[in-house]
Amino acid sequence: MQDHHQKNHEWIEYFASIEVIDGELESGVRVIIDAIPRGVIAELKALSPEQAVEHFEEKFAFLLLTTKFSPDLAASLVNKKNWASLSLTHIDPTDENAIEAQSVNFSIDEDGTGQTFWIKIEQKEVPKSELSVLVSLAEVDFLADCDTLDCLGEPRSIDEHGGIAVYDVGQANLCAVVDTYEHPILFFDLGWPLPFNKRSARQHGPFDPFILDDPDTKIPIVLSHLDWDHWGFAYKSGQARYDNKRGFWKSEVSYHDEIMSRPWLMRRPRFHRHKLGPSHIHLVLTLSQTPLEDLTPALKIWPAKRSRMDWGACTIIRCSPEPGTITTPAFLRNNESLALMAASTSNQYKVLLCGDADYPSIGASYKRRLTGIVAPHHGGSVTSWSIPPASGVGQMVMSTYPGCYSNVPSVNTETEARDKGWEIRKTCNRRHCHGSCGNNGNQLIELSPYQPECGCGQVPRGGLCLSL
Known part of the structure; x- marks a missing residue:
């Protein structure tokens, strides 16, 4: 008490x-x-x-x-x-x-x-x-859209041996584009399990996705949408306290400074349309008031008129629900979001990271000849027969943990994915790391015939190993 x-x-x-x-x-x-x-x-x-x-x-x-x-x-x-x-x-x-x-x-x-x-x-x-x-605060009317993705910094090469890391964060989502040394160069989502799913988080060993940060060029974050299990890793603490002076209970929130002080790209929040609660507004406002080295705010707003933008080997995609689909706030928040596609130089390898967006909300051109997918909504229900067919031996990763939700992963989704040629792997399938990062279920989706491999020792110290 x-x-x-x-x-x-x-x-x-x-x-x-x-x-x-x-x-x-x-x-x-x-x-x-x-x-x-x-x-x-x-x-x-x-x-x-x-x-x-x-x-x-x-x-x-x-x-x-x-x-x-x-x-x-x-x-x-x-x-x-x-x-x-x-x-x-x-x-x-x-x-x-x-x-x-x-x-x-x-x-x-x-x-x-x-x-x-x-x-x-x-x-x-x-x-x-x-x-x-709350509308103008939530929608950060005072902040202009980005003109280009230069706001994320200079794109770093994934070399010929890069890939997509889907880190084991239990029932949440935290991914990265990595280079040949398993070093993250761009994060996609920064989730952590909701407290009633805390048991799903890895129990042993370190986990510091920012251990390889360069102070001068901090690794940027693309946030698919504002859901706690997609950005909650930024929280440092948030216990309930009574404010004697103002006469109410509140969550006494603090964030990790080293996580907040980097570029965060997201679509402009929609207060009424997405039924955006005050905890999300607080994150958005905090980012808008966090200055970077160049004195611009950490919050970077996706340009409303752009359907896609390229950043090195990555294409960031604006998702939009098909006309006639449901319009509940939760559905709109999931599907009026950002997705990411990473491709090898030859386009032989193409991986799609969906966030929580259903497949019909992602443009058809980004779903062709895919060799990898990070499944939408942690492997939950999607529109029937909307999963793209795999190209070659396709790898689909579900960032999930058994027993958290009765309908995630969805049996129908898994069946359809296998019918479309996908080999399914899950972050809950934990195994022992040969290094120092304990048991985890980190998963790699390759962007080349070769597997990235760390040679510096920092990757296992951060619990980021992909070559387990």
Whole structure:
């Protein structure tokens, strides 16, 4: 129990974006409640947009919670673009309408869930006008699109023996384009498991994907979309604390400075369309206010009019759902995203990294003659018969862990992939590294007939070995 001075049985009001987590359990539907105190909204409204950005570190606050809802309650709150209003207390109110929830201590070092709370849903639909102050903050209106991918730095060569690394981060996604020495030159996503999936994270040995960073040319990150299991590795800590001065509970968040102080490329966030919660807004604002060596912000916004851009051997792709597909916020966030294709000089090897985008959301020209795929949505359900056929002995990697979600990986997806010629490998298939990085399930998808191999010793020290 954390120290606090909240008055007994005092209910504190919040607005919240509520998201369902993959997989339903018999005892209920797991949700994440991404909440912002109503008092914070009032404080932000009293400021000009410029002041709100300038003072966001002291003014902006959120609280991440997790609980289970009944299927009916989840359906009424999750698949619509509306936010809910709720009240919260840390004292058991013995109220049959109150739902027990736990704070999310979302970090690498902290242990799972923490403080216990009780919540009551007060209003299932908050008027958009109540949240208007968050729109410009979430969508970083003050930040212009990038003109080119020079904002990521000079592309480094993957040589003739490079590949795609899919690192074992449990039920999450963290990939890299690597050179002939297994050294990352570009990251695609930076995920870490949600706390209730913490058991899926590798248990032994080191893991430091930035051990090979050059201080002068830090390895950039392409973020497919704003989901915690695609960017949560950036968290340093996030325990729930009571703010005595302001009178509400909040997640006391800090990030790893060395991770934040590098270029992060993403599409411009969409507040209402993607039902973007305050924890994601906090990350975006922090990146927008983190200066790099050239004094530009770490946050780099994808140019809205570009469908693709090249960076060395990589093509970064804007994903768009097909007309007539579903328009739930979760689907749109997954599919209005970025994907990445890496190709060898001869185009004999082509690997597609999908993030959580379904195959129809990725242009047809990027799905031809593929020799490798990092499966969308950790191997979860995709549109039937949309998986591209493998070229040669195709390698499909699923970044997943058994038992986290009942529908991930999807049996239908695996069956179709094998029918299309794909050899499936999973990051949960751990084995002992011949070096010093313990047991892990790191996977390599080749971009040449030759396998990258470290010769410096730093790769095993960082737990990044691919030649296990």
